[in-house]
Amino acid sequence: MRRNRLRLAGLLAAVLVAVTAPAAEARPEPPTLADLAQRHGRYFGSATDNPELTDAPYTALLGSEFDQITPGNGMKWYATEPQQGVFDFSQGDEIVDLARANHQKVRGHTLVWHSQLPGWLSDREWTADELRAVLKKHIQTEVRHYRGKVFAWDVVNEAFNEDGTYRETVFYRTLGPGYIADALRWAHQADPRVKLYLNDYNIESIGPKSDAYYRLAQELRAQGVPLHGIGLQAHLALQYGYPATLEDNLRRFSRLGLDTALSEVDIRMYVPADEAKLATQAAWYRDLTEACLAVRRCVGITLWDYTDKYSWIPAFFEGEGAALPWDEQLRPKPAYYAIREALK
């Protein structure tokens, strides 16, 4: 009897140790970038691309550190309407499903762009009537498909040249500048709730290209065209200097009643990276995060993928890279800690 009681006491002690030990050892998880950004009413996101989703350590971080996702390619025209009138949303859907499983919101990217168009569209001439019909159908089919699944769309991407003139795309050449207002109206008809953006690079500073957006936004708002935000891509490069007027620029768009977003952030450098370059990069990431936090209507920040492992930079700019806050081994770089500091 006594031996039984002793055995029972031993068993109870073992159970108690088993139950309490992990709790005693467990440390609270540090807040993620998303957690920190949410305290400011902002999101902190990353782009991703379908081929990368088989990389489990990569998707684990993607799913935990961020609360917003942008498909890097999967919602573009070549992917979604590979033949005229034949729509394929499988790549975008894969990313939307993953984002939903991780409670992340999705920015739709992008409906109208001169690049990555399907051959059937770019390889022939169109009359204005034909192209208007093609454009309207593409926009409305895609926006309807993702209604309620994306919170924002980059409706028109990269519409201006560096000097602020319209880029001579097939849409501009065939339809004139009014294609932008039409695209916004058609998108709004298809999903009256989704936020509609114009998005471009090299518009972080005040200058001819961002002035062109400012003027266009003023006109569109005055005409009652549904435009809700401007996406500043923020593909920065150490050799070109930090866009010192970023905060003022964000603020002037806010004053027009528009949201802004830093929509495709990366900060490239000549490789190899060294301590000094990484420190400057970290300071820039901190500064752009602070600039967004300082302007109420800057709604969030999206990295153009979060790791150097999947950055677009080395393939497009020879000798450059190391642009993101995580390195190729998915280890956080000084930039990551600088962003945390800025968000605290």
Ligand code: G3I
């Ligand atoms: O799909 C083909 C694949 O079949 C082929 O084997 C492979 C070989 O090169 O190429 C694949 O296509 C690549 C595509 O990405 C999908 O991975 C293209 O070559 C490549 O040029 C393309 O690059 C994309 C780039 O847009 C095109 O301009 C990048 O991944 C994407 O991150 C980048 O994103 C843009 C934004 O949409 C707009 N702002 C600028 C930003 C950076 O360029």
